[in-house]
Every structure is written in structure tokens, then in C-alpha cells.
Amino acid sequence: MGDAHHVCDVLVVGAGPAGLAAAWRAAQSRLRVTVVDDNPAAGGQIWRGGPPEAQVWLERIRGVDVEVVSGARVFGQRAPRMLVAETATGVCELNYASVVLATGARERFLPFPGWTLPNVMGAGGLQALVKTGLPIEGKRIVVAGSGPLLLAVAAYLRGHGADVLLIAEQASSVQLARFAVGLFSKRSQAFDLKRQLRNVPYRSGCWIVAAHGSEKLEAVTLVRGGKRWQVACDYLACGFHLVPNVELAELLGCEIERGSVRVDEFQQTTVSNVYSAGETTGIGGLELSLVEGEIAGLAAAGKHEAARELFRVRAKQRKFAELLNRTFALRVELKQLVTPETIVCRCEDVTFARLRAHDSWRGAKLQTRCGMGPCQGRVCGGAVEFLFGWRAESVRPPVLPVRVDSLNIIEGN
Amino acid sequence: MPETVTLVVDGVSVEMPAGSMVAAAILKTGVHAFRRSVSGEPRGPLCGMGICFECRVTIDGEQHCRSCQTVCRSGMDVRTDG
Numbered sequence: 001m002g003d004a005h006h007v008c009d010v011l012v013v014g015a016g017p018a019g020l021a022a023a024w025r026a027a028q029s030r031l032r033v034t035v036v037d038d039n040p041a042a043g044g045q046i047w048r049g050g051p052p053e054a055q056v057w058l059e060r061i062r063g064v065d066v067e068v069v070s071g072a073r074v075f076g077q078r079a080p081r082m083l084v085a086e087t088a089t090g091v092c093e094l095n096y097a098s099v100v101l102a103t104g105a106r107e108r109f110l111p112f113p114g115w116t117l118p119n120v121m122g123a124g125g126l127q128a129l130v131k132t133g134l135p136i137e138g139k140r141i142v143v144a145g146s147g148p149l150l151l152a153v154a155a156y157l158r159g160h161g162a163d164v165l166l167i168a169e170q171a172s173s174v175q176l177a178r179f180a181v182g183l184f185s186k187r188s189q190a191f192d193l194k195r196q197l198r199n200v201p202y203r204s205g206c207w208i209v210a211a212h213g214s215e216k217l218e219a220v221t222l223v224r225g226g227k228r229w230q231v232a233c234d235y236l237a238c239g240f241h242l243v244p245n246v247e248l249a250e251l252l253g254c255e256i257e258r259g260s261v262r263v264d265e266f267q268q269t270t271v272s273n274v275y276s277a278g279e280t281t282g283i284g285g286l287e288l289s290l291v292e293g294e295i296a297g298l299a300a301a302g303k304h305e306a307a308r309e310l311f312r313v314r315a316k317q318r319k320f321a322e323l324l325n326r327t328f329a330l331r332v333e334l335k336q337l338v339t340p341e342t343i344v345c346r347c348e349d350v351t352f353a354r355l356r357a358h359d360s361w362r363g364a365k366l367q368t369r370c371g372m373g374p375c376q377g378r379v380c381g382g383a384v385e386f387l388f389g390w391r392a393e394s395v396r397p398p399v400l401p402v403r404v405d406s407l408n409i410i411e412g413n
Numbered sequence: 414m415p416e417t418v419t420l421v422v423d424g425v426s427v428e429m430p431a432g433s434m435v436a437a438a439i440l441k442t443g444v445h446a447f448r449r450s451v452s453g454e455p456r457g458p459l460c461g462m463g464i465c466f467e468c469r470v471t472i473d474g475e476q477h478c479r480s481c482q483t484v485c486r487s488g489m490d491v492r493t494d495g
Contacts (some may be wrong), residue, residue, distance in 0.1 A: 038463060038482070039462075039463075039482070040432075040482075040484050045462055073463075106460065106462065106464050107460065109459070109460075116450070116454055116456060117455070118445040118446050118447070118455050118456060118457030118495075119445055119457060120459070121457075121458060121459055121460075121461065122459055122460050122461060124460075124461065124462070125458065125459055125460045125461030125462065126461065127461070128460075128461030128462055128481070129434070129436055129437050129440065129458060129461045129481065130437075132432070132433055132434035132436070132437050132461075132481070133429050133430055133432075133433025133434060133437035133438065133441070133485070134436075134437035134440050134441060135441060215445070215446055215455050216445040216446065216455070216457070343454075346450065346456070346459070346465070346467065347451075347466065348451060349450050349451050349452040349454070373466070374466035374469075374477075375464055375465050375466050378464045378465070379459065379460070379464070379465045401466070
């Protein structure tokens with residue numbers, strides 16, 4: 001086992017837009033900055049594969065003295081101001097004075113009959129696979145769920161030769177019309193998407209009710225305005241907007257508010273020297289993530305006045321974020337998709353009927369093992385919260401499954 | 414021309430662009446069920462970003478590797494359990 005030790009002034013967890021922006025700003029103050037990320041390359045989920053729009057930020061990082069540790073998953077805290085991460089060959093210790101948590105978000109998955117079939121994937125999930133080598137030319141794909149990600153994914157898949165049959169957005173046309181007004185400031189982006197998605201039906205107030213197949217997906221059933229119909233397809237790319245990744249923040253004792261890490265105006269969490277930026281502090285998109293990252297990086301470097309100058313930009317982006325989240329709020333009908341036999345927790349194959357017998361996440365967990373498998377509730381957590389209103393009660397180390405020899409180095413083991 | 418790597422998935426050779434992930438290689442060979450769930454259902458990748466653990470396979474003898482987070486290397490021996 002190769003172990004490594006990194007000592008820095010500012011540690012940034014997550015190399016997506018918020019993390020890169022934070023690292024760049026902190027490094028401008030000539031501090032020792034380390035970025036740790038679990039993916040093989042920097043960029044996060046949105047910039048996976050280094051698209052052109054990411055280049056300006058990747059260039060900025062190359063232009064300053066920042067140490068990037070890729071392929072390392074932070075799983076716990078060994079001592080105060082020391083996180084530990086697992087790499088392919090061992091464990092690395094990350095010692096810091098301040099830390100910026102830019103752990104991003106994941107897709108929200110909602111259970112419906114057939115959602116566990118192979119080739120039913122997240123919208124971002126399928127896109128990630130295509131970005132990392134999956135050929136999809138000529139494949140029939142239905143994109144469904146909610147949020148602006150659906151459009152971006154559909155355009156991307158189409159650009160790679162997929163036959164995108166339909167985009168099903170659960171939000172109503174009334175909600176979407178309000179959003180379209182808010183999009184005015186981003187109209188060039190919106191225009192590009194519209195062009196790329198020419199002739200692809202975009203249906204609002206439309207959602208998946210079931211996926212069909214035996215060994216893999218063969219067709220889906222959709223509903224719109226009370227009318228149901230079936231569509232044969234090779235892949236279903238389905239995600240219901242995003243959920244912040246707050247597990248590490250919780251482990252460090254940061255307060256969580258409505259599912260996001262609570263921060264002050266300088267992006268500092270309720271724990272001193274722990275900052276957070278980007279989707280971790282609430283879903284708001286790329287531009288908000290970048291400016292929050294910059295503010296966090298400046299604040300972590302003690303440059304509060306410079307950080308303050310960015311507050312106006314952030315305020316504007318936050319308004320857009322609020323509109324975004326109102327627009328794509330999930331409709332109650334989606335709670336009715338599960339049948340008693342539908343699996344909710346995929347790791348432990350716990351059905352809706354078994355969960356329904358309990359009145360809290362804790363009770364359900366103890367009796368059914370819901371949320372206790374390898375994903376540790378990251379997939380079913382968002383669904384359980386939506387279906388039952390339960391929220392996970394506490395996070396325990398490790399925040400991700402790790403090798404036994406990695407576990408031994410966490411404090412208290 | 415981008416560089417490619419060749420790996421073996423369930424005994425079948427597959428060529429992938431360098432930097433591809435193992436999950437993409439598995440799907441390219443036509444295998445969709447990567448593993449069986451605790452109750453025996455077929456499962457494949459869901460999140461594509463390392464959180465759901467549905468894409469676990471055996472790589473070079475090591476079990477439970479997340480194929481969506483593992484970069485393809487030439488000569489890699491990948492076994493699914495679907």
C-alpha cells in the first residue's frame with residue numbers, strides 16, 4: 001500500500017467548476033493549494049472529458065501553483081484538519097488550514113416499475129458513459145424526468161448520433177413558460193439547444209410511468225394529460241433534477257439546511273475554516289457554482305474585500321437558481337408511480353411495501369436495511385425523502401465504502 | 414487518430430479509445446446485465462459517476478470494482494456477473 005501525505009493551506013474537495021474556481025482564487029494569494037477529486041481527471045461531472053467551455057478554467061488552474069490529486073476519494077476525517085482519501089494504491093492524508101467542500105450534486109432518481117432494469121440510467125449517467133467511450137449511434141433513447149439537464153443531455157446524445165425519440169419533462173408548460181422568461185439572460189445557450197434539438201419532441205407535463213423488459217430495457221410507458229402510450233427504446237435516460245452531495249460536510253459537523261450545506265455570505269459553513277461552494281450549497285447551475293467557488297477561495301485566503309466584490313454577481317445567479325428550482329419542483333403524481341412490489345432501495349432490494357410499514361428512516365433502516373448497502377442511501381435517499389418525507393439522520397465514517405485497510409486509519413478505529 | 418486500448422470482457426476482445434471507462438467497454442460488447450442484485454435481478458450502470466455501485470464487476474481478479482470509474486487498460490480482464 002502506497003501512502004501519501006499532503007500538507008496545504010487550502011484544501012479543495014472536488015475538481016468541478018466550484019472547486020476549480022476556489023482553488024484558482026486561493027492560489028492567487030500564493031497559498032499552498034491542493035485539490036482532491038475522485039475522478040480520473042479534473043472538471044467534475046459537468047466538464048467530464050474537458051469540453052471547450054471548460055478550457056478557460058483548466059488553463060487558469062495550470063497557470064497557478066495548484067496540486068491536483070485525482071482518483072482519490074475522500075472518505076473520512078483522521079484528525080482535526082486532516083481528511084483521508086483512498087487511491088488505487090493506498091491511502092492519502094490531506095492536512096489543511098482551511099477546506100472548501102465543493103462536492104457537487106448527484107441526480108435524483110425516483111422509483112417506478114421497471115426502473116432497476118439494465119439500460120435505465122440517469123440522464124447525466126448515460127451522458128457520462130457516452131463521454132467515456134460508449135458508442136450510441138443509432139440507439140433509440142427516451143430522455144425523461146425533470147430539469148434543464150434533460151435538454152443538455154438530449155442535445156449531447158443527438159450530437160453523438162443517437163435517435164432521441166422524446167424528451168419528457170414532468171414540469172407543466174405554465175411553469176416552463178415562467179422559466180423561459182428567466183432564461184432571457186442566457187438566450188444564446190437556449191438558442192443553441194433549440195437548434196440542436198430540432199425535430200425532437202419536447203413534452204411538458206409528461207412523465208415515465210413504467211419501464212418494460214426482462215433482462216434489459218425494451219420499452220417505456222409515458223403519460224401526458226391522462227393519456228398513456230408505449231415507446232420501444234434501447235436506453236432510458238431519466239433523472240429528476242439534482243440532489244446536493246452533503247455527506248462529507250455532515251461528517252465535518254456542518255449544519256445542513258433543507259438538504260444543502262448552510263453557508264454565510266463568505267461561503268463559510270457553520271464550522272470555522274470549512275467553506276462550501278457550488279451545488280453542495282444548493283442547486284444553482286454552472287455560473288452560480290463558479291462565483292461561489294471564487295468567493296470561497298478568496299475568503300479561505302483571507303481576501304474578504306475581494307470576495308465582497310463578487311456578491312452582486314452571486315445575488316443575480318441566485319435569483320436564477322430560485323427560479324430554476326421553482327420551475328422544476330416535482331409534481332405529487334410522481335409519488336404514485338411506485339407499486340407495492342417496486343424496489344426503492346436497489347442495493348438491498350427493499351420494496352415500497354416493506355418501507356411503507358415504517359414511520360421513519362431510522363426504523364425502516366433497522367428493519368429493512370434500506371440505505372445500508374454500498375451506495376449508503378445516495379440513490380434511495382432522494383427518493384425516500386420525496387416519497388415519505390424522511391431524511392437520513394446522521395452520517396458515519398466512512399462516507400463511502402472503502403477497503404478494510406483504509407478504514408483502519410480513521411480516528412477511533 | 415486517437416490511441417486505442419484493447420481489453421477482454423467475458424472472454425471477448427474489445428477495442429476502446431484511450432481514456433474510456435470499463436463500463437462503456439462492457440456495454441459496447443453487448444453485455445447489459447453487469448451483475449445480479451441480492452434478489453437475483455439483472456443490473457447495469459445507473460449513475461455513471463461512481464455513487465450507485467450498480468456497475469460493479471471483477472477486474473483482473475479484483476471483485477466489486479466500479480466499472481464506471483475505472484479507466485480501460487490494454488490487456489485488462491473484465492468479468493461481469495450478470
